Amino acid sequence: MSDLKQRSLSLLSALGVDPAQLAAGPLAVRSPVDGSLLAELAIEGPSQVTGAIGMARTASLAWRDVPAPQRGQLVRLLGEELRAAKPQLGELVSIEAGKIGTEGLGEVQEMIDICDFAVGLSRQLYGLTIASERPGHRMMETWHPLGVVGVITAFNFPVAVWAWNAALALVCGNAVVWKPSEKTPLTALACQAIFERAARRFGQAPAQLNQVIVGLRETGEVLVDDARVALVSATGSTRMGRAVGPRVAQRFGRSLLELGGNNAVIVTPSADLDLAVRGIAFAAVGTAGQRCTSTRRLIVHASVKDALVGRLKTAFARLPIGSPLEAGTLVGPLIDRQAFEAMQAALAAARAEGGTVTGGERVLDHAFPQAFYVRPAIVEMPAQTDTVRHETFAPILYVLAYTDFDEAIALQNEVPQGLSSAIFSNDLREAERFLSASGSDCGIANVNIGTSGAEIGGAFGGEKETGGGRESGSDAWRAYMRRATNTVNYSRALPLAQGVKFDV
Numbered sequence: 254m255s256d257l258k259q260r261s262l263s264l265l266s267a268l269g270v271d272p273a274q275l276a277a278g279p280l281a282v283r284s285p286v287d288g289s290l291l292a293e294l295a296i297e298g299p300s301q302v303t304g305a306i307g308m309a310r311t312a313s314l315a316w317r318d319v320p321a322p323q324r325g326q327l328v329r330l331l332g333e334e335l336r337a338a339k340p341q342l343g344e345l346v347s348i349e350a351g352k353i354g355t356e357g358l359g360e361v362q363e364m365i366d367i368c369d370f371a372v373g374l375s376r377q378l379y380g381l382t383i384a385s386e387r388p389g390h391r392m393m394e395t396w397h398p399l400g401v402v403g404v405i406t407a408f409n410f411p412v413a414v415w416a417w418n419a420a421l422a423l424v425c426g427n428a429v430v431w432k433p434s435e436k437t438p439l440t441a442l443a444c445q446a447i448f449e450r451a452a453r454r455f456g457q458a459p460a461q462l463n464q465v466i467v468g469l470r471e472t473g474e475v476l477v478d479d480a481r482v483a484l485v486s487a488t489g490s491t492r493m494g495r496a497v498g499p500r501v502a503q504r505f506g507r508s509l510l511e512l513g514g515n516n517a518v519i520v521t522p523s524a525d526l527d528l529a530v531r532g533i534a535f536a537a538v539g540t541a542g543q544r545c546t547s548t549r550r551l552i553v554h555a556s557v558k559d560a561l562v563g564r565l566k567t568a569f570a571r572l573p574i575g576s577p578l579e580a581g582t583l584v585g586p587l588i589d590r591q592a593f594e595a596m597q598a599a600l601a602a603a604r605a606e607g608g609t610v611t612g613g614e615r616v617l618d619h620a621f622p623q624a625f626y627v628r629p630a631i632v633e634m635p636a637q638t639d640t641v642r643h644e645t646f647a648p649i650l651y652v653l654a655y656t657d658f659d660e661a662i663a664l665q666n667e668v669p670q671g672l673s674s675a676i677f678s679n680d681l682r683e684a685e686r687f688l689s690a691s692g693s694d695c696g697i698a699n700v701n702i703g704t705s706g707a708e709i710g711g712a713f714g715g716e717k718e719t720g721g722g723r724e725s726g727s728d729a730w731r732a733y734m735r736r737a738t739n740t741v742n743y744s745r746a747l748p749l750a751q752g753v754k755f756d757v
């Protein structure tokens with residue numbers, strides 16, 4: 254048994270996962286750290302998924318009648334259990350998804366933060382009171398639970414994205430069925446065990462209020478097609494969203510799509526280059542470029558391009574690349590061979606389009622022959638080509654020079670995706686223009702801070718091929734509820750709206 258398998262089994266057992274689940278079937282789970290086999294899980298077939306949805310439906314019927322502030326108490330306990338489990342769950346994220354230690358722990362912290370947020374929210378599911386045009390009438394909105402929420406997640410945020418969805422869905426009175434990425438099901442089983450501990454302590458949660466279904470795309474498709482799933486919240490590639498969105502719409506279900514990004518940073522002549530170097534480097538190479546918000550494009554004014562790109566090349570050349578389980582590592586592995594090959598194909602295509610590539614090569618292949626570590630690449634491009642417009646889920650930073658600010662904004666917006674964006678500038682006019690209606694077209698637009706590492710208090714998501722969904726903070730909770738408009742007549746007359754007369 255490999256060291257990592259032993260370590261992950263002991264973490265899973267400490268987190269409360271039944272070991273019988275870990276050697277039960279054909280889904281081989283491998284660690285990107287060294288490629289070793291961690292577990293072999295059973296895959297849920299269509300009848301098991303359908304059964305899980307049925308149980309979730311039953312749970313939702315009981316849960317919707319529990320007052321929202323009480324529902325919040327379950328999520329408070331979930332937050333407490335996550336606090337207690339943070340070191341183990343964070344390490345398991347590092348083993349299964351390849352994140353460096355602080356990022357694995359940071360992901361669990363994000364789960365704790367959204368639980369705190371959702372507890373407060375459980376007393377703030379506000380509807381409006383609306384002025385009625387009729388005398389003796391009152392109008393208001395009430396918000397009700399949807400029923401069953403299906404959550405489909407990607408490998409790169411294997412636990413936080415479930416928590417963003419589940420914490421809000423639960424305080425909003427729904428039951429959750431979660432299909433994690435087939436590349437990271439172990440952390441999902443750990444979250445389920447943590448949830449069940451919280452539910453036991455809470456004491457009055459209906460059975461099967463949150464369930465995990467392990468499987469491949471086909472498993473997710475059953476969730477997508479089932480009319481009892483009122484909302485499908487799906488995080489992953491645009492390719493996945495293109496398949497899921499129309500299928501859910503076909504049955505008039507709701508979908509919340511969080512898809513690919515192609516995030517740019519604009520650096521203007523007045524920028525603080527010290528800040529810019531740090532902000533860009535973290536966002537471009539953190540999580541080995543495998544965040545939906547990773548910086549993939551640098552649009553820099555020609556007058557500062559050489560200075561900035563020179564400093565970035567020096568920083569990239571010095572990056573400590575290695576096992577994410579070792580202290581000091583800043584860049585861990587790509588998730589698998591397929592991700593490595595996609596990166597190499599993108600670099601070859603960029604070269605063919607006139608790009609100059611620095612870095613991008615495989616490293617540590619002797620130490621880790623079954624894993625894929627790369628030096629992050631900087632690619633200076635003559636223009637924004639098709640390769641640059643495409644999201645390659647790897648640490649590649651394309652550099653484009655501009656001379657006119659309008660041109661910079663046009664380049665920033667001229668990609669199919671619209672997730673995150675940033676400007677480094679000390680010029681108030683440029684910064685405000687970037688945030689204005691004629692500035693960035695993304696769901697996230699930042700000033701003097703990189704594109705990744707969002708806080709949970711804001712609504713998270715993006716436009717265009719990113720899917721339009723919003724999760725996490727602000728009023729994102731509304732996606733998990735249905736709105737009813739109520740008109741109450743407390744008069745003895747029955748006036749009709751718009752002055753219509755209809756006396757019978």
Ligand code: NAD
Pocket residue numbers: 405406407408409410432433434435468469470472473474477488489490491492493494496497510511512513514544545546644646672714715719
């Ligand atoms: P992926 O699209 O390959 O898989 C994501 C999930 O969707 C998996 O659970 C997979 O089994 C499931 N799936 C795939 N096709 C499906 C279908 N037709 N029906 C139902 N389920 C289906 O993505 P990935 O490689 O795991 O993750 C990387 C991608 O996710 C990147 O594009 C990244 O930008 C994106 N992402 C976006 C966000 C965001 O919030 N916008 C967050 C994280 C990741």
